[in-house]
Every structure is written in C-alpha cells, then in structure tokens.
Amino acid sequence: MVGAGAIAGPDMRGNIENPIGAAQVPLGVAGPLLVNGEHADGTFYVPLATTEGAVVRSYERGMVAVTRAGGAIARVLRDENRATPAFSFGSVDEATAFARALPEAEDELRRAAEATTRHGKLLRVEPRVVGHDVLVSFVFSTGDASGMNLVARATDAACALLVARFAPVGWSLLSGAEGEKQAGAGVYFGGKGKSAVAGVRLPATVVRQVLAVEPAAMVAYWRRCVVAQTEVGAVGINGHFANGLAAIFIACGQDVANVANSAVGVLKLEVVEDGALQASVHLPSLVVATVGGGTAVGTAPECLGLLGCIGDGKARRFAEIVVATLLAGEVSFAAALVAGGHVEAHDRYGRNRSGSSARLG
Helix, strand or coil, rough: CCCCCCHHHHHCCCCCCCCCCCCCCCEEEEEEEEEECCCEEEEEEEEECCCCCHHHHHHHHHHHHHHCCCCEEEEEEEEEEECCEEEECHHHHHHHHHHHHHHHHHHHHHHHHCCCCCCCEEEEEEEEEEEEEEEEEEEEEEECCCCCHHHHHHHHHHEEEEHHCCCEEECCCCCCCCCCCCCCCCHCCCCCEEEEEEEEEEEEHHHHHHCCCCCCHHHHHHHHHHHHHHCCCCCCCCCCCHHHHHHHHHHCCCCCHHHHHHHHCCCEEEECCCCCCEEEEEEEEECCCCCCCCCCCHHHHHHHHHHHCCCCCCCCHHHHHHHHHHHHHHHHHHHHHHHHCCCHHHHHHHHHHHHCCCCCC
C-alpha cells in the first residue's frame, strides 16, 4: 500500500509527541460485505489491521454468509458526544438550586460553547444531582469528527460561565461519567458517539452451506452465552466486538482507546418461523470519525478511501459499515464455536511457523 514507509516528523505534529518512527501492523482485507444502509449502500471490502491470525478469515466467512443472504440492514439511530463535568456545593439545597437553574441558562451556555468551534453544536444540558455534587452532561453534535477535544474545549468555556455565576466549592471538567474510553453500563444508554444497529436474516441453507452449522444450534449457543456473561457481570453480550473494532480502528486511523466504550453492545440470535437464523447487533456508543484525529495519518486515508469514507459527510456511512462488519464477525465466531472449529482455525491460520503452508500469503 502506498505510504507504508516512515511518516515524516512534521506530519506527525498534533498526533504524537517525541516521534521516533511509525509502528507497523499487518493489514488485511475482508469481503465482500453487502450493506443495505441509509448511508452505506453497496458492497464493501473492509480493511482490518491485526496480528491475530484467523481474524480476517473469520470475518470474511461471516461477510460471505451475510452477502449471500441479501446483505445486512444497518442504521445509525443517534449521533452525539458529551462531556460531563462535576460541580461540588456546600449543601444539597445549593446543588439542587444549581441544577434547577440550568434550563434557563441553556441558551447562554450554548452561545459560550459554540463560540469555540465551527462544527460543534450544543444539543442540550442534562444535570443530575448526586448529594452535594451535580453531574452536568453537555451533549453535542460533532459532525464527522469523533469530537472529544472539540467537546472538552466548548464545555470548558460554558463551565467558566457557570463557575463565575454559581461559585461552586470545586469542579472538574471531566468526571468520568461521560463514558469516554471506559466500558460501563452507562454507555448502553448512548450519547457517546453513534448508536448503530445491524441485522440480517440468514436462510437455513446459507447457514448450513457457509457456516456448516444448524440455525437452532447457533441460538442454543447464544442463550448459553447470555447466561454465562450475565453470571460474571459482563458489560455487553457478544463474542468479540472488540476484535473487529480494534482492527478497523487501527486500519482507519481511529482513536483505538475508544474500543473500550464502542465494544459495549449486544448480539441477538433467534430462529424465525421459516427456520432461518435472524441475527442482529446493537452498538449504543460507537465512536468513529472520517475527519480529524488520525484519519489523515499514514495509510489511514487509503483505508478509509477503500470504503468511500474520506472527509465530511461520511461518518455515518462508516458507522454503518462498521456495525455490519461486527455482525458478520459475530455470526462466524459463533459458528466456529458451535461446529468445534475455533481451535483448528487458529491452529491453521494463527500459528506463525516459518515456511508453513498454514500462513496466509
């Protein structure tokens, strides 16, 4: 791929400090993946950067199944980002009075926040009283950027107004309640990036021919996993959302730490009346971008370009491709475990043996 060599030092400015070079991660491509989205409508070949053998092959098998079934329906339901500063007061009365005053101040807060950015729009302010403290979520539209730096700068300007007017005994710009780069139950409710869903109806013949299992066996496996993951307190019900997310994020110049919140989500499998397998995934807090950050660094523009996702107006398209990719990966991963082929696949594709025919070329 063009641009695989070292990145010039000045071109790294704004992305890293004390640069000494660039790390290399193997890059593969999986497809074809047919997506029936509102923003992504067509067949795609998805770049995946990973050092784990069998991942690309597994995602590709799932994509073949999804495509033969007529494609995945993908939708973005919600698109916003937030910062949640915390304000401390001397009493519950003061904290409550502060929270109750915020709705009247919202227009003024919006002007202060939006004066710091060309693309960010303050959608609303959500206060939550917690004893003497008040958590205030500033919820923004950030366009095609992931936008956390934008959000933090705009929120800081709005908070300066609140501190001057209400004189809290202390405050913090980021409290952790915004779910940034954290896996927690709160991100189920969205508001951190894009809430995206994808689903596909896989005819029983496709399940048998491509995945070599029965639909009912897939559902039985999924039900056992729901029980097991609930028992251990897992945040999310899925096989390996993080695998596909990390591989796409590295390939496409995303903030990889956002895998923590983006991977919180749910897989659902069920057999419908005609015997087909219906599969769906929900990612309530998927953070992806097509401008800013690392999207212009190294080979990221080429990988985004492969998907038709460079620049303004493409972030929701990218999100639909990502959620459809994860759907394909979940279907394939589940089938491998049901059929007992998971270990064999890793032995075949994931063993780095010099000269072995098992290595992917």
